[in-house]
Amino acid sequence: MKHFDKNMVYIRKLRPFHSILNKNHVIPWMLPEGASARFGRGSVQGIAVSPDGVYLVVATNIGLWWYEFATMQPIALWETERGMVSTISFSKDGQWIATGNADGVIKVWDVQHSVCVAQMQRDKSRFPGIAHLTFSPDSQRLATTGIRDAIVDVWDPETGSSRAKFYEDQINLRVHKRPVAFSTDSCLLACTETIDFQSTADSISVWDLVRGECIANLTEHTDFVESLCFSPCNRFLASGGGKGTVRVWDMNTWQQHETYLDYGEFRMRVSYSHEDVLYAVAVSRDTAIVWDVKRGEKCYAYVEGQGNLQSVHFSSDSRFVVAGAHEWLVWTDRNSQSHRFPHLHPTFSDSVAFASDGKTLVSGSRNESIKVWDIATPSQQPICFNLPGKNYSVSMSTCGEFHATGIDRNTVNLWKIGEKTPRASFAFSDKKREATVSAFSPTSNLLACGDTEGSLHVWDVSSGNKQHLLIHRLSSEGDWIKSITFSETGKQLVSISNRGPRVQLWDLERDEEIHEFPGHHIHTVAFSPCGGFIAGSLFGEIRLWAASTYEIHLAIRESQGCQKPFALTFSPCGQYLASGESWQRGRVKVPIRLWNVASGEVITSFWGHPTDIQDLAFSSDGALLASGGLDGTILLWDMEPFIGS
Structure with a gap:
C-alpha cells in the first residue's frame, strides 16, 4: 500500500567538520588519537563534481574528501567523526552539498561557509542506510532513498523538517540502491518500487508534490531500475535498467516514447545534458561506457584492468569521472582527451604484514592487487602487484621475503611478492571442487588450502608433493572451510568452517586431528609465538587455551557494546594480545x-576505524601495530607507550 505522509519528526543537529587547506601534508589529516600514520584515504562510495566544475567531492568510508578538479589534489577532509559516507549530491546552484551515511544520517552543508545547516535521521527501525539523495532544481526539497525498502523521504534542506514521505509497507531484503529524481520545474518526483516481493523488476511511480498524488505508475521495465532523469525541457522521463535497457516516457501521456534494449548486461545510468541530449553510462564490474543514446554513439569508454570500478560520475555538462582500482580517469567534455591521476582509495585490506626491518608494509585483499607501502612516506602511491585469482593473504618469511597466497577456482598459488610467476601452483584433481581459502607457513614451507567439500590440502612447496589430505567435518550441505591458520612452527593447523562453525586443530607431523573446540562460535584464531597459547574470538569474549592441554587458560569478557572480536594477533614477545572488533549498530x-x-586486563583501546577490523599485525620489534579495516585504510599505532621497547 502506498502512503503520502506529511507529518514527520523534525531532527536537526549541527556538527563540527574539518577542513584542511595544506595539500602537501595529506596523511596527518584527521588522524585518530594514537595513530601515527594512515595508508589509503578510504574506499570510494560515490563521487560528484561541483556545478562550477572546480571541485571533485568523494564520499568514502572515512569521510568526505574534496579535490581540486583541475589537479586532482586533495584540499579538505570533512565528516570524519563517523565517516561511512554512502552518497552525496550538490544543489543546482552549488550552495549546498548533501551527504548520507550508512546509519541513515543526512546532512546538508553550506559549501561557502563550510558549516552543517541541517541534519536529518532516516527511520532506524528499518534498514537506515542512505542509497541516493538529490536536490530539486529549485533547491527547496531534498529527496532520499534507502537500500532495502521503497521509502522516499522529502526534506526541507534548509531547516531539516520533513515535507513529504512516499512509501510501501513492505521491506525488500534484496540490497538495491533505489533511484529518485525531480522534474525540471520541481513539481514532480519519480521513484521506484518492487512490483511484488518475488519480483525481479521495478515499477516507476511519479508523484505530484503539490497535490500529494501518484499521477503515473510505469510497469514496462522487466528488470530493476538503476537510474531516473527528467529532461531539461520537462517533456520526458528517462530510466536506465539493470540489464542494458533505457526507456523514455512522454510526460504528457506517460506512454513509452522510445525504448533502447541493446546494451547487454550493463547497469544503465541515464543523464540529460543541458541541451536535452540523453546520455547513458553503461556500467559493469570493470567497464564504463558513455553512450549518446539517440545517435547510438560511444562517447567515452574505460576498462579497469587491475580490479573493480569503484564509482562513476557523468554530469549534465558532459564531465565524466571514473574511480578505478588505482586511478582517476577524467574527461572534461566530449572533445577532450582523457586524463589519468593516481589515487589512494583502495577498497580494503584482508591481511597485512610488516617487513622484518619495519620499513615496509604489505597488504592483500579479496579482489585487488597486493600493495607494498613505504612506512616513511604513507602519502605516496604503493607499489601494486596484480595477481590472478582472489582472496590474497600476505605473510613474511624469516629471511625477510614477502609471500602472497591466492586462489583461482580449483588452484592455489604462492608468489614471492615482486615476481611475475608463482613459486608454486597446485590444482585439485577433482575439477568440481573449488578452493575457498589458503595460507602459507614460511617456517615449514607448507602451503595449505581449504575447499568447498571440506577437504584440507597441504603441499610441501620445496618438493611439490602433497603432504596431507585432511577432512574437516562440515556442519551441513553447502558449508565450506572459511579460515585456516598455521602455528608459528608450521607443525599445527586450525581450520574453521563457515557454518556452525566447527573448529578443528590438526597435527601435521602425525597427520591427524588432535582437538575440536566444541560448542564455541569461534570467528578467528591466533597462535602465540612461543606456542603456549591458542587464542580464539567468540561472541562477546576472547578465550585463551593452553596449547598443550587445550584447557581454558583465560576468558576475557568484552565490554557491553563490543561483542564481536574479529581479528587477533599476539605481540612478538607473546605477552600481549591485540584484538579488533566488527562494527555494531550504534557505534561511531x-x-x-x-x-x-x-x-x-585491557591495557589500552584505540578508536580509529568506522567499521570492521579485517586484520592486525605487529612489527617484528613490537613497536608498531597495523590495523587493516573494511573502510579501505590501514592505520599504524605506536605501541611503545604501552608495552615498552
Missing part, C-alpha cells in the same frame, strides 16, 4: 584493544 568507531595475556 570500532575498537582495537591491547590485552595483557597473563592477567587478561
Whole structure:
C-alpha cells in the first residue's frame, strides 16, 4: 500500500567538520588519537563534481574528501567523526552539498561557509542506510532513498523538517540502491518500487508534490531500475535498467516514447545534458561506457584492468569521472582527451604484514592487487602487484621475503611478492571442487588450502608433493572451510568452517586431528609465538587455551557494546594480545584493544576505524601495530607507550 505522509519528526543537529587547506601534508589529516600514520584515504562510495566544475567531492568510508578538479589534489577532509559516507549530491546552484551515511544520517552543508545547516535521521527501525539523495532544481526539497525498502523521504534542506514521505509497507531484503529524481520545474518526483516481493523488476511511480498524488505508475521495465532523469525541457522521463535497457516516457501521456534494449548486461545510468541530449553510462564490474543514446554513439569508454570500478560520475555538462582500482580517469567534455591521476582509495585490506626491518608494509585483499607501502612516506602511491585469482593473504618469511597466497577456482598459488610467476601452483584433481581459502607457513614451507567439500590440502612447496589430505567435518550441505591458520612452527593447523562453525586443530607431523573446540562460535584464531597459547574470538569474549592441554587458560569478557572480536594477533614477545572488533549498530568507531595475556586486563583501546577490523599485525620489534579495516585504510599505532621497547 502506498502512503503520502506529511507529518514527520523534525531532527536537526549541527556538527563540527574539518577542513584542511595544506595539500602537501595529506596523511596527518584527521588522524585518530594514537595513530601515527594512515595508508589509503578510504574506499570510494560515490563521487560528484561541483556545478562550477572546480571541485571533485568523494564520499568514502572515512569521510568526505574534496579535490581540486583541475589537479586532482586533495584540499579538505570533512565528516570524519563517523565517516561511512554512502552518497552525496550538490544543489543546482552549488550552495549546498548533501551527504548520507550508512546509519541513515543526512546532512546538508553550506559549501561557502563550510558549516552543517541541517541534519536529518532516516527511520532506524528499518534498514537506515542512505542509497541516493538529490536536490530539486529549485533547491527547496531534498529527496532520499534507502537500500532495502521503497521509502522516499522529502526534506526541507534548509531547516531539516520533513515535507513529504512516499512509501510501501513492505521491506525488500534484496540490497538495491533505489533511484529518485525531480522534474525540471520541481513539481514532480519519480521513484521506484518492487512490483511484488518475488519480483525481479521495478515499477516507476511519479508523484505530484503539490497535490500529494501518484499521477503515473510505469510497469514496462522487466528488470530493476538503476537510474531516473527528467529532461531539461520537462517533456520526458528517462530510466536506465539493470540489464542494458533505457526507456523514455512522454510526460504528457506517460506512454513509452522510445525504448533502447541493446546494451547487454550493463547497469544503465541515464543523464540529460543541458541541451536535452540523453546520455547513458553503461556500467559493469570493470567497464564504463558513455553512450549518446539517440545517435547510438560511444562517447567515452574505460576498462579497469587491475580490479573493480569503484564509482562513476557523468554530469549534465558532459564531465565524466571514473574511480578505478588505482586511478582517476577524467574527461572534461566530449572533445577532450582523457586524463589519468593516481589515487589512494583502495577498497580494503584482508591481511597485512610488516617487513622484518619495519620499513615496509604489505597488504592483500579479496579482489585487488597486493600493495607494498613505504612506512616513511604513507602519502605516496604503493607499489601494486596484480595477481590472478582472489582472496590474497600476505605473510613474511624469516629471511625477510614477502609471500602472497591466492586462489583461482580449483588452484592455489604462492608468489614471492615482486615476481611475475608463482613459486608454486597446485590444482585439485577433482575439477568440481573449488578452493575457498589458503595460507602459507614460511617456517615449514607448507602451503595449505581449504575447499568447498571440506577437504584440507597441504603441499610441501620445496618438493611439490602433497603432504596431507585432511577432512574437516562440515556442519551441513553447502558449508565450506572459511579460515585456516598455521602455528608459528608450521607443525599445527586450525581450520574453521563457515557454518556452525566447527573448529578443528590438526597435527601435521602425525597427520591427524588432535582437538575440536566444541560448542564455541569461534570467528578467528591466533597462535602465540612461543606456542603456549591458542587464542580464539567468540561472541562477546576472547578465550585463551593452553596449547598443550587445550584447557581454558583465560576468558576475557568484552565490554557491553563490543561483542564481536574479529581479528587477533599476539605481540612478538607473546605477552600481549591485540584484538579488533566488527562494527555494531550504534557505534561511531570500532575498537582495537591491547590485552595483557597473563592477567587478561585491557591495557589500552584505540578508536580509529568506522567499521570492521579485517586484520592486525605487529612489527617484528613490537613497536608498531597495523590495523587493516573494511573502510579501505590501514592505520599504524605506536605501541611503545604501552608495552615498552
